Amino acid sequence: MAMILNDEQNLLQQSAQDFSEKVATIENFRKLRDAKERYHDQALWKQVAELGWTGIIVPEGWGGSEFGYLGLGLVLQQLGRHLTPSPLFSTGFLAAEILMQAGSDAQKDQYLPKIVDGSSLFAFAHEEQIRHSIHQVTCRGEKVAAGYRLSGEKVFVVDGELADYFIISARTSGANGAEAGISLFVVDASQAGISKVQLTTVDSRNVANVTLDNVEVSSDCLLAEVDHAFPILQNVFDKAAILMAAEMLGAAEDVFERTIDYLKEREQFGVTIGSFQALKHRAADMFVELDIAKSVVREALSALDEGSDEVPQLASLAKTRLNDCLTLITNEGVQMHGGMGMTDEFDIGLYMKRSRVANQLFGDSNYHRDRFASLGGY
C-alpha cells in the first residue's frame, strides 16, 4: 500500500497545486459563477489538457500517461482545494474509464484521443432519481433495425450542458431494478431527440437534466455486451466514489486551514477566540477526522492502482468518510467564522455549497453505510 508519495507523484501534486493556486483560483470560479452562463472556462480546460491530466488514466497507446488513479486523485484533491470547476472528472475520468472498460478497439481509437487532447467533452447520463442508484434504470433501449432507440429521462447529469458526447445507460431488457438488462451507449450530443435543461445549482457548476425522445443510434454506439453493463457500472461507481472523495478531501483541508487561521486571528473579549476551550476541542476533533480522512483516501486510491479485492469496501468507506468529514468541517467552519462565515464575500460558504452536491454524487453516506453492511454480510 503506497501511503507515502514517490517523487513523480510529488511532482504531479506540486504542479496541480501551482495550477490551482495561480490559474484556477477561487476568483476565477467567482467570475464564472457571476457570469451565469455555462460554468465553463475553455482556456482553463485547454491548460488542463496540456498539462496531461486528461490522459492520466489512459494508456500510452491512446496518448495518455497511464499514471494511475492515485495520480488523478492528487490532481482532483488540489482542484478541490480551490473549488476549480472543470470537466476533468466527467471527461478525463468517467468517460475515459467507461470507454477503457467497455469500448471496442474501434471505439477506443475513436474517442480516447479526443479525451486526451481535450477536444471533446463527455457527460455520463445515468441517474434517474433524486438519489444515487446503480440498478434503477428505466430509460429504454429498444432494439431496432439499424441499432437502438433510446427514450427516457436522465437527471442531474454533471457537465450535461457542455457535453459533445453522452454516455447513456439504458434498459435493454429486464425489469427496473434488475442487474441484468442494462446496457451502455456512447451518443453524439447533437443527435436528434436529445434535449437538455440546464440546472442552476447551489455550487454553480454544470448540471443538466437530459430527455431522450426516441433517439435512434446505430449499433456502433453500443458499449460492451448488450444487457451486461452492470458489473462495469459497479466498478466505475466505486472508482468514482473514491476519486470524488479525493476532491472532497482537498476542500476539507482548505476549509480546515482557513478556520484554524481564523481562530488564531479573530479577537473577542480581548483575546483570540482560538484560546477558548469550547472551540479548541472542536478544532482538535476536526483535525482527527481530517487526518483519518486523508489516510482513507490515500489507501483507497492505492487500492485502485493495485487492483485490490477490497475496492468496493474502500469505496464506500472513503465516500462516507469524506461526505461526513466535509459536512462537519464546512458546518463548523461557517459557525467558527461567525457572521462573516454567512457572507458571500467569504469563500467558506462556497465550500459548503459544493460539499452538499459532492455528497449526493455517487452515493450519500446512508447509501454507502447500507452497502458496506451488505458487503460485510450483515
Place this chain on the structure above:
Amino acid sequence: MDELAEFKAEVREWLEVNCPPSMRTPMPEAEACWGGRNAKYKKPDSKLWMDRMASRGWTTPTWPKEYGGGGLTKKQNKILQRELGRINARPALQSFGIWMLGPALLQYGNETQKQQHLPKIVRGEIRWCQGYSEPGAGSDLAGLQTKATLTGDHYLVNGSKIWTSYANYADWIFCLVRTDPEASKHDGISFLLIDMDDPGVSTKPIQLISGVSPFCETFLEDVSVPKENLVGGLNKGWTVAKTLLQHERDMIGGIGGQGIKRKVEDYAKDYLGEVVGKLADPVLRDKLAQYNMDARAFKSQGSRFQAELKTGSAPGAISSAFKYYGSELNKRKYEILLECMGSQALGWEGEGFSNRELSTTREWLRSKANSIEGGTSEVQLNIIAKRILGLPD
C-alpha cells in the same frame, strides 16, 4: 542465502527446539508471564520458555546486547515476531519494564543504571510498576505532590500514588516525585526508582465498577531511596515522563483495533436475527456499519502513521489523536454490543448468563477507563489543539 534468510532459518530451527509445545497454545490472561521476585508459574513451561528466550535476549529483541537484549535490527525483529506468530508462541515475558521503563532508561539512564536494571528486566527477575498519578493529580499530572527531600546521600520520599497497575505484585516502582517545591510545577519533578521491599512502601488493590482490577494505591511513608536512583537528572523528570506517556498512549490507542476478536456483527446476528441476509434491526445495522467503517478507517490511519514514522514525517503529538480516537472507538463498540445483547448484557455473575455474556459486560464497564487512563480524551484534545494546531493558551 542472504543474511536475513539465514537468520530466519536459524530462528525457525531454534524455536522448533526451544519453544515447548504447551507454549504454542492460546494464553489465558491468568497464565501470562510477568516475571518478578515472587512470580508464580501456573505452568512450569512458562518459566522455561521465558528463561530460554531471555538467554537469547529475545524477551527484548531490539535492546543492545551489552544489557542482555537481543541486539536485533528492526528487520531481524520483524522476522523473529513473524516466526513466533507462525507457531502461535505465547509472549515469553510481558512487563512494564519492557514496555515503559526500559526504553526510558535506554534514553535517559546513566551507564550504572542501565547495567543495574536492564538485564534484570530482560530476564524477568524484577517486575516493575509505574507511579505517576496521585489522588490529587490525575489529568493535571504535573501537579503531583509526592515529595522527595535530599538528606545526605538519600532521598526521603513521602506521598501516595494511585492507579499503579499490579503494584501488589511488583518489586520496584518508577515514580515521579517533587524534588523542588519552589520551581514551577513542570520544573520541580524528578524520575526516581524505588525498591518496593524498602520499609515504608505499601499497596492496596482498587476495586472498579467492572469488579476486580489490576489497579492499586501505593503509599510511600518516609521511604529512604539512594540518590543514585534518580534518572535523567535532578528536576528533569517531566521530560522522561512525557516520553513514557507517549509510549503508553500508543499502547492504549492500539486497543481501538483489538479487544474481542469475534466480529460485532456476529454477536448482532445471534441476538437480533436476520431477515433476508440483513440484520433484523435496521437502526442497529446502520450503527454497526458506521462503527465498522470507523474501525476500518482507524486501521488505515495506523498504516499511514507507520509509513510516515519511517520517513520521519509524523508529528509526535499524533499519538494523542490515536489515543483519543482509538479509545472512543472501543467504548462505542461495547455500547453497540450492549444494545445488541439486550437484557442478556446486564448480568453481573451466576446463572442465566453465559460466560461470554458476563465477560462482555465486564469488558463494557472496563472500557469506560480507556478514555481516562493515559490522559483523558479531553487532555488529548488539548494536546492536539496546542502542539499540532498551535492554538493559543
